[in-house]
Structures are given as structure tokens and as C-alpha cells.
Amino acid sequence: MGNITIRILARELQLSAATVSKALADSHEISTSTKKRVLEMAAALNYTPNPYASSLRRKKSKTIAVVLPEVADSFFSQAIDGIEAIAQDKGYHVLVCLTHERALKEQSILHEMLGGRADGILISVCSETTNPAAILELQGKGVPVVFFDRVCEELNMTKVVTDDRNSAYKATDHLMRCGCREIAFLTISENLSISHERIEGYKHALTERGIKFKKTDIIPCTHQADDNVRLLKKILSKKDRPDGIIASVEKLAVQVYQACRELDLKIPEDVKVIGFSNLVTASLLNPSLTTITQPAFEMGRTAATLLFKALNSKSAETSQNVLVIPSELQVRDSTG
Amino acid sequence: MGNITIRILARELQLSAATVSKALADSHEISTSTKKRVLEMAAALNYTPNPYASSLRRKKSKTIAVVLPEVADSFFSQAIDGIEAIAQDKGYHVLVCLTHERALKEQSILHEMLGGRADGILISVCSETTNPAAILELQGKGVPVVFFDRVCEELNMTKVVTDDRNSAYKATDHLMRCGCREIAFLTISENLSISHERIEGYKHALTERGIKFKKTDIIPCTHQADDNVRLLKKILSKKDRPDGIIASVEKLAVQVYQACRELDLKIPEDVKVIGFSNLVTASLLNPSLTTITQPAFEMGRTAATLLFKALNSKSAETSQNVLVIPSELQVRDSTG
């Protein structure tokens, strides 16, 4: 059975499609009595407008795309919840596009977006180097793009971030106050904005206390959990092993715990650990994990709000807006 | 600047739009030399087809919708990763629609889908009673629907579930082997398929050992974490408090830990805990949490695969397929 279209609805009502369309849009051109008739018939026939016909004609899709590495991560999943809350409120749909940390995949997703599939883009870039060309082109075509968390530093565009540098500073400072002198910094990528910022904060805290920064204390990790655990075990087995560890992303903190467990190292006695993390279980871990907790939900909400602001102002709004929402240091037992 | 369309591309190449369209689709009607010219020009002009024009004409959107309660939950986020992996492989997009456990929201999302926004639907129903009418109507209009995890029991449609009943049986049996005699079962909703199944398994294990099932041992919880913690503290403060707890969803297990911590109750000495959970941190909790671990990623993959199978077979495929992927009992310290 063919779906019921606006014309079928119109024929049933002895009206033109134009009138029905306007009635459904509550146009002032249509009499209240006709509007009522139309609404009733639409409900009776269970009419649902074809969104693609509408999108084609109006040149807007009522859809935003969220481009990010993965969803199975507390930060990202909470951010999506925040984004979706705003989008739903505005009557928009959310297309979730995962890059799996692959630059190539990110490229192709962004390129596709040129076709107008989404009216606006929220993006947290992948850990392989992101080519800004596609993003600039989108912006050029009038598709607003808002970054959240992992941004393109070289682009002057709207961004929602947390105070990464200061947070890392606070984390490092906290570890030093707890007596650490050899602090390893775990990272998943050297060319990620959040890595740069966090490493800067880390360096700053070190030098401020007269400890000189050693490049070898920055430990580049992978996206393979078992590889990381192996690497961490190797590092933690050396006799000049670190007495403090900063995990710059959630998964790495978990992997430090696993490595310590396998080596029978005691946290915080043997090594103190702090993680950038939004784990709801942080306080329930053994030992409870000291965290830099990011305002994930709020960052999602804010990024979405800024995107809708850009969508509503005609111009492709290159308003250089960097919004910083602070993270929180939550001291727990893993830093003794 | 207007976007470049297939007609602009055609004009540039001195061809008709039809030829360009066919060339891009690698049609046999077009000579290889022309195809090459078209591809080159398309790349040069950075042409991206308008997906909505295509969807309108072809009556398919290359999009699937995932309808679920939330994403900030290990099970759901891992399932989405599985779904997305398959969808990306098939060149499909994933629309994530959150019901926030509200039946009304679920209804309106499903109703919208009648317009053809998605070619197929994957759904894990919300904890308020789901009205199957909308789902049946979708199926009736030829939009395949596949359930995963939380299904509509009364509908004979394709479903991907885990062995909920047997898992709950194993969990209960395990607690009893550990000496528990008063086992509380925490649930978020009485009218959810997974609740029914899990409660059945729980009952079965009890009666098998000659312990009679008490309705008061089924504890209905809410979606408000603080309410639940308060309730749990009340229950755990009674002198005839349970000596074993089964948390039928992930969040509840975390809340049991919180309540015990606030009451200074020792797990597993004072109360043993087992949770249906996909937390990566389960083994790192204090104490490590015994879990029924669901194959979330695999369930997502499987559900998506079945959906695509239905999409490819013309008929609206009401193949009554119930696929059961077993969960795993992982014994850890919380059941001592």
C-alpha cells in the first residue's frame, strides 16, 4: 500500500495540496475552520510527512550530525546525552557518526556532509591528524561546525572545551603535593588539542617546582587495551619506575589499574594514579580513583546550544567563540 | 554560493544529468571513457550528491534508526558501537533516538518514522509500557523492525536477546551456593521483557532449593539515582535485611555499592552483590563485582545484521527469529 501523501490528504478534503501544506504549517492564510478539518483528517489517516521531500524543498534537514571517535566512553556517551537533550527540544534529529579514531573515516564522513545531510555538525576530532580542509569547506558552504573537547587548534571557530591545561596543572601539582617526583603522563596521541593543553599544564606544574620535564615521561599509548597494559607493566617493572601516573583519558586509567593489579603493585603506596575520567564508578574502585572530572553532559548541551544559535543566525557565523567549562579535581584514595 | 548539483556537473561536461547520474552509479549503459571523465570532474568540483533528493526518488534513506532509552550506559553504548560497525560497513547512517524511558516519547519517535526517515528500526523499548500499535504499523508499511535486549514479548517479530532467564537463575543459584537465603531482586520496571524473564529465573532458582518466593523481595526502583540509594539504605538498615542482592541493571549495582558504603556495610561479608552489567571497571571495584556480563557489542552487531537481512529481502519479512546470545556469569569478590 502506497504511503499517504499530502495530495491524497488534499483529495480526501477536496482541497489543494498547497492549502493542506499551509494548514499543517498553521499559516495565517488558511481559515481556522479549514485548519481544523485538515488536522482532523491528517490524524484520521495517520498522515506523516515525508521528511526527505521537505528537506529537499526547504534545503534543511532538521538533523545535526555528531562526529566523534566512539560512543563506548563515559565522556562521549554523556556528551551525546547532553547534545540529544537540546536537539530533541528543538525538534532536531541526531545522526551519530563514529570515526573510530581514523582520519580517513573522519574525512569521508565530513565530505558526505557537504551534500547537506545535516544542517550543522558537532565534532570531536579523531586522534590521527585531522585535515581541516573538509571542515573549512563545510563552514564555507554555510554548514555551521562546532567543536567540543577535541578541537582543531588552528581553526578560529566555535569551540566548547574544558580547562585542560589548568586541570592537568592541578593534577600534577596534586601528585607532587602527595610526594611524587617521577610522574608519568599517559597519552593516546601527541597531536590532539587536549594532549597539547594537558601536557603544557603538566610541564608548567613540574617546572614551577624545579623539576625538569623529561620527554620520556610522556608515554604514548595505543587504542589497544592489551598493548597498553603490556607497555604499562613494562614501565612499572623498571626499578626507576614512576611514583605517580596521570592518565589523560579514561580508558588509560582503567588500564593502569589492571597493570598494577597484575604486578601486585599497591595504589597509592607504590604508585599514585589520577585520571581524566567521567566514570560513575570512580569512587567505587579499589582504591577509589582520584579524577579530573569533565563536565561532559554540560559540554554536550553547550556545544549543541551554540550550534543552534549559529543555525538560527543566517550568516555562516564564524564567531570565534571559545567556551571553557571547568573540570573538577576530585581527590580520592588513589593519590593517598 | 549555490551548491553544485548534478546538472551543473552535466553542463560542465556537456552531458545530460541522466548520463552523469548513471556514470556515477557505474551503469553499464555508459562508456568507460565517459565514466572516467565524469568521475574526474566530480572529484574536481568536489561534487557531493544531495542525499534527500536521492532518498525522495528512490524511496530509501540509507539510514537506520536506533531507538533506545539512553546512551550513557555500558550496555547500550557498546551495543551502539556494534550496530554502527555493521551500518558503516553497509554504507548506512545511524540515527540515534533516545526515549529517556518515556513511552510518549517512544511513540512520537516511532510515529515520525512512518514518514520514511529510516529504512529500518532497531529498538530496545522503554520501561514504561510500550504500545505495540506503532511498531506494527511500521512493519505493516514495510519498515522492518528488529528488537534487541528489551523486546515486546507479545509481538512475533525478529528479536535479539540474551538468555535472561537462565542468567538470573545462575545468578540466584550462585548467591545461594554462597550461603544467601534472603535475596533481594532490584528492578526498574515490572513490565519489561527482561524483568519478566529475569524474575522467572530468580523464582525458579529459589523454589528449586525449597525457598519460597516473596513478592516483597522484588524491589522496584526508579530512574533517580538518589531515590534509589535512599530506598536501598532503608532496606539495608532493617534487621531482616537481605543477605544477597541481584541488581538487574547496571546502574542499580553501582547504587547498591553506594548505599553499602554510606551504611558502612561490608560486601560480601554483610551482603553479597551480583549485577547485570557491562562495566569495564567491574573487576576493579572495591570489592570487584560479580557480574552477569551481556554480549552487548555482539547483540548490537547481530541485531543490525538481521535488520539488513530484512532490508534486502523485499518482503516485510515477519520471520519470527528470536536469536539468543548467552551472557556470562563472572564470579568476583562481591559474592565472596
Place this chain on the structure above:
DNA sequence: TTTATTTACTTAACCGTTTTCGTAATCATA
């Protein structure tokens, strides 16, 4: 050589909504 077939395109209709531009009819104004 004539006819049939294949090749490589083009024309035009179509998908379902929206929107511009009319146009009758009604009402108010001078």
C-alpha cells in the same frame, strides 16, 4: 544490402513538499 541488435547517450516524468504568484470573493473605504 537490408534488418536486427547493441551501444551510448538524451528527454522528460517523477518522488512529495513547499512556496511564489495569482485570483476570486468578501469587506472596508472614499
Place this chain on the structure above:
DNA sequence: TATGATTACGAAAACGGTTAAGTAAATAAA
């Protein structure tokens, strides 16, 4: 009463890609 506004609707042209049907030229078959 003639003129201008207003109200309530309709006709038709978009939007951009796809596809059925058609066609001229080249090739094959009779």
C-alpha cells in the same frame, strides 16, 4: 458606486537526483 484591502484558497514551479522510454549511430546478423 467605484476603488482598494483583505481573506482564503489554487496552479504551477521549484528542490536535485533517478529512471523509464526513446533515439541516433554503430555493429552484427540474415
